[in-house]
Amino acid sequence: MKGLTVALDHIGDREAAALIRDGKLDDLLIDSDAPRPGTLYRGIAERPVKGQGGMFLRTPDGTAFLRQVKGLTPGQALLVQVTGFAEPGKAIPVTQRLLFKSRYAIVTAGKPGINVSRQIKDDDLRDAALEAAHEALENAPLPDEAGLILRSSCANASPDEIAEDVEAMARLAAHVLSDEGAGPEVLVEGDGPHALAWREWVEEAEVDSDDGSFERQGVDEMIADLRRARVALPGGYSMIIEPTSALVAVDINTGGDTSPAAGLKANLAAMRDLPRQLRLRGLGGQIIVDPAPCPKKDRKQLEGLLRAGLKRESTESILAGWTTLGLMEIQRKRDRQPLKELLK
Template structure:
């Protein structure tokens, strides 16, 4: 979760139960994101695995890797090249891997619809401000950090830290957007922690037999907390959640402590705050729009279709009124892949350009890097959103299964 994905979030609601965690993020009273972690169904994105190659496919230019899951992981040639960095880009998979080999890999996409997870040899270890790339050399600075002088200062500080710590030349560093203004001592301390984590991963992997999980990142809550604004309200439905948040903030972000509240009302927190009602609405096909009209959301196998029905409203008014709700529903429902939005027809080029810019700004607050491609020749607005976790409907199905099992 990036800091950009939490811009404007003013409230986090947390519910921790046996085998199930629910996190609701709200902005101005509206539910923006819901994360459900059910034991056995949590996202494995970012996990580092020791896998064994079981098939090399010339036709797909990819390998299938046994990682201990129901389906083998999928490793494309472009994502495997760093296993042999001396090989040029475009080297076919058969020259990179052979059946029976074992490799440390990172999961970058979860399983979905009977397809195995997607793997990469480009391992990335994240901290609050840095990313260590053990197989990709160089120092990179987020392009969102403004000012040539600040970017040069950060690059120099990272290079000095790498030299002081004796990092091997093949290991690289990325300074995240949050690193703007960071002092050199903090950069070196975070880099030292990431380097120590990588050494520990290598040490655990050396005697291990695949398939096995070698390292997994912190849970969703611990990934969110570093990026919350310092005045974010954190409401905890239970003692387990309150204790978990408080202990983490005491160690990492004490400025959040005054904003942590243990809810003690009689009604369940998510019900009292209207979250359950908003979740139920997010599972409906039709979403009412303020001022009239509705969105009709239809996920199918190949794409997601969103129709903006303006009812009797002026088409221009209806189109602009729907922009922020379209962006909110895409994020809340965790829709992914190709998304086509049918806005009311706008005859003026200036209006179409303005709609695209407003939609782009609304999508910029998403937790994943969503691409707005603009209007198609048929007059639909085309969006590509990478899949980072199950849709909300699938998350809630896992929640129901967990509750029934409990």
């Protein structure tokens, strides 16, 4: 089945959204009980962490950890935003670089200026988006020292849609940044899966939002496949993806192919699908890939293919290189919870 489909449903009592591209699951969002990324707190500084340049904060959802702090004193109130999910037993990761993000606009606290996404190449579209933004800002000015980014999705939006979004984000930012409260408090709740789907999946798609959409679109079966460690690849190859407490291990296998090029072909197939698999399974941290046997001269080709795939990801991912034992090392930000934890 060609084209894009967005399915909005629930798994148990959890809100969930799925993006299906040409009949294959391309992205999956499932709500959790943990604080959502994007949540804005008024936190209270508690104590610095010596040697790490950070500080623990008190929030309504528990202890948070803020890096690169200067000039903060215990008891001080400050605005912070959740950047990702905490590992079990660890503090919530937060930042003071606040972003107010919607489908067409991002208000950036502390970074003044109005910018348009470089992905919008057409000058007329850029000018139309800027004009709509300036009109909106006449009704709702940006807070002092705040800026605005017009996202690439503005290319397919009407001036009214852009203006409405810009005005809403500017008003929200002004309200939050003028906060003068004292105790810990949730000021803005992060977006759930349905809101995130509207915000981030901006390509034209068929939307199935009625109850039972996951069953109708085959998402339930696709999720069942993600519960398995083994991933079938084209050509009869496979890879095994197994999270451990320390890292994520990926083992690539050639299956029954005994030809001289089997190792390279299996590795190429795995490199093409690995970013999608990590995204769907919600895996991050340190990832170690054990490729199928192939000559060292093929490593550059594998690196190029994997780097290109990781570059398209919204999650920050770094290909660190190769170990002396011939394993690939990847570092990936933990901005999602592992799928296995959500489906327990």
